[in-house]
Amino acid sequence: MNAITAEKMVLAFIGCVTFLIVALLFSILAIMFIKGLPAMHGGFLFDESRDFGRAGGIFYQSAGTLILMGVTVLWSLPVALGSVLFQTEYLESGKFKTFLTQLTYILNATPTILFGLVGYLFFGVYLEAGVSWVTGSLILAVMILPTLQVSIREAVEALPEKYREAGMALGLSRPAQIWRIILPQSFYGMVTGVLLGLARAAGETAAIMFTATTFSGIRFPQSFSDPVPTLQTHILVLAQEAANPESIAQAWGAGLVLLGLVFLLTLAAWAFRTRMVMESEL
Amino acid sequence: MIQFKNFSAAFGERKILQELTFSLPANSITSIIGASGSGKTTLLRVLCRMNDRIENFRIEGSVFVDGMDVYRPGTDVYALRRKVGMIFQKPCVFPKNIIDNVIFGVRKKISKKDYPDVAEKVLREVFLWEEVKDRLGEKATTLSQGQQQRLTLARTLAVGPEVLLMDEPTSSLDPKSTAAIEKLVQSLKNRHTILWVTHQHDQAQSIADQVLVIEKGQVLPLSVPIVRPAKPASFTSVLQNVQGYPE
Ligand SMILES: Nc1ncnc2c1ncn2[C@@H]1O[C@H](COP(=O)(O)OP(=O)(O)O)[C@@H](O)[C@H]1O
Numbered sequence A: 001m002n003a004i005t006a007e008k009m010v011l012a013f014i015g016c017v018t019f020l021i022v023a024l025l026f027s028i029l030a031i032m033f034i035k036g037l038p039a040m041h042g043g044f045l046f047d048e049s050r051d052f053g054r055a056g057g058i059f060y061q062s063a064g065t066l067i068l069m070g071v072t073v074l075w076s077l078p079v080a081l082g083s084v085l086f087q088t089e090y091l092e093s094g095k096f097k098t099f100l101t102q103l104t105y106i107l108n109a110t111p112t113i114l115f116g117l118v119g120y121l122f123f124g125v126y127l128e129a130g131v132s133w134v135t136g137s138l139i140l141a142v143m144i145l146p147t148l149q150v151s152i153r154e155a156v157e158a159l160p161e162k163y164r165e166a167g168m169a170l171g172l173s174r175p176a177q178i179w180r181i182i183l184p185q186s187f188y189g190m191v192t193g194v195l196l197g198l199a200r201a202a203g204e205t206a207a208i209m210f211t212a213t214t215f216s217g218i219r220f221p222q223s224f225s226d227p228v229p230t231l232q233t234h235i236l237v238l239a240q241e242a243a244n245p246e247s248i249a250q251a252w253g254a255g256l257v258l259l260g261l262v263f264l265l266t267l268a269a270w271a272f273r274t275r276m277v278m279e280s281e282l
Numbered sequence B: 001m002i003q004f005k006n007f008s009a010a011f012g013e014r015k016i017l018q019e020l021t022f023s024l025p026a027n028s029i030t031s032i033i034g035a036s037g038s039g040k041t042t043l044l045r046v047l048c049r050m051n052d053r054i055e056n057f058r059i060e061g062s063v064f065v066d067g068m069d070v071y072r073p074g075t076d077v078y079a080l081r082r083k084v085g086m087i088f089q090k091p092c093v094f095p096k097n098i099i100d101n102v103i104f105g106v107r108k109k110i111s112k113k114d115y116p117d118v119a120e121k122v123l124r125e126v127f128l129w130e131e132v133k134d135r136l137g138e139k140a141t142t143l144s145q146g147q148q149q150r151l152t153l154a155r156t157l158a159v160g161p162e163v164l165l166m167d168e169p170t171s172s173l174d175p176k177s178t179a180a181i182e183k184l185v186q187s188l189k190n191r192h193t194i195l196w197v198t199h200q201h202d203q204a205q206s207i208a209d210q211v212l213v214i215e216k217g218q219v220l221p222l223s224v225p226i227v228r229p230a231k232p233a234s235f236t237s238v239l240q241n242v243q244g245y246p247e
C-alpha cells in the first residue's frame, strides 16, 4: 500500500466520521422540530403554564432561564475580565502566567456537576442561601467563569502587539492603555466569550436543578431567596411523566425553545467573532 | 541630551549591547546603522523603556535623557515616554478616524474644542495637512503607507516629545514617501533630538549630522569620511570604514 492509497483511506475515514456527526446533528435537530412544533401553538411562548405544565405555555420558565443567565453574567463578567486584565496587563512573571492559563483550561474541562456540588455546598449549605435564583446564578457564574476567562483572554491576547506598543509609546498609563486600547480593540472577542458562556449556562441543568429552580408555584421571584422556574427543570419534570402524552409534547416544545435560545446565542457569538477577525485585519 | 554610561543590555543570557558609553547632543540627527539583529531597535527601545514588558530583558549601567536616569526605580515611565517618542518600522494607526488618531495621546490633556487646532498644527508639521484636510473624518487605515507613517509621526508630535526615536521609519515606504519623511525630519531637527535607525548607508549619510555604527554590541562613530561608491554601499563597505574593522 503506497502513501497515496493510505492518504485516500484516511480521507475516506475522516469523511465518513464527519458525515456521521453531521447526520447525527441534523437528525437531532429534525426530531426536535418534528416533536416540538406541535406544542408551538399561538400562546406557547407567552402564556403561563397550566395543569402542572400539561397545558398552557412556558412564559415564566423562559423568563426564569433568562433571569438566571443574565444575573450569572453580571456576577461572572467582572471577575473574568478583571482576572484576564490582571493576567495579561499587570502580571510580570511568565511562569505564573502559564500556571494560571493551565489552571483555567483544567477548570474549563471539569465536569460541571462538580461545580454544582461545590457551589451548592458553599452557597446553599454553608452560607445557608437555600434554593434560590441568587444561589443558582452564583453557581452558574462559577461554572462559566473558566469559559469566559479563556475566551476573553484569547480575545485580549489576539490583539496585535503593535497596538499595545503604539499606545505605550504615546505614554499612556496602564489604566488608559486598558480603557482606550485593550478593551475597544478586543470588544467583539469579549462579546463572543460572553455569548458562549451564556450558551453553556443555558445548557446546564445539573448544577441548578436543586439549587435554584422549582417546577411550579412561582412566577417571577419576589425576593432574593425565591427559586425560579426554568426551561431545564420544566423539561426534566415533564419528561418523567412518560405515560402522559400532553406532558411529553409540552416537554418537546420547551426543549425546542431552549435549543433555539442556545442556537441564537451561538449564532450571535459567531457573528461577533467574524467581526473581530475583520477588525484585527485592518 | 542622551547619555549612555557603561550601559549593557541582554535578553536572558544573550548580550545585545555591551558597556556602551557615549553621548548625543541635543537638536541633532544621529543615524544608527548596523546589520539586521545587531541591536539597533534594542538601543532605541531602552530610551523609552519599551522593553519593560519583556520578562527576560536585563540591563546594567545607566542611560540618561535630559538628565533623567531612565532606568532608576521610581522614574515616571509614562512621562519619559511622552518626552521620548518612538516611530516604528511599520506605521500602526488605530482603526479610527484621522483626527482621533492624531489626538490619541493628548485626548485627556487638552479640551475637546482644541482638538481641531492641535490636529492641524501637527499635521502641518508633517506636511500631511493639505492631503487630508478634507477627509479628517475618514478612517486612518484608508491612507497610504507613507501617509500613515507621517500620521503616526504627527500623533507622536502632538504629545510634545523632545526626543524622536525612528526605527527604520522608511523601510516599508515607496521612494516618494521616503523622500518626504527624510525632508520632514530636517525641519524637525531644530526642536527635537532625533535618532534615526536605518540599514541604508546612503540614507544615514545624507540625513544625519553624525552616523554611528553598531556592531557586536559596540557603538562606534563612523569617523572615516566616506568615498561614495558608484553603486549603493553594501554593509561590508560600511564596516570597512569603521576603525578597527579587519579588511
Ligand atoms: N523580545 C526579544 N526576546 C529575545 N531576543 C530578542 C527580542 N527582541 C530582540 N531580540 C534579539 O536581540 C537582537 C537584536 O535585535 P534588534 O535590536 O531588534 O536588532 P535590529 O533592530 O538591529 O535588527 C536580535 O538578535 C534579536 O534576536
Ligand SMILES: [Mg+2]
Residues within 6 Å of the ligand: B040, B041, B042, B167
Ligand atoms: Mg530593528
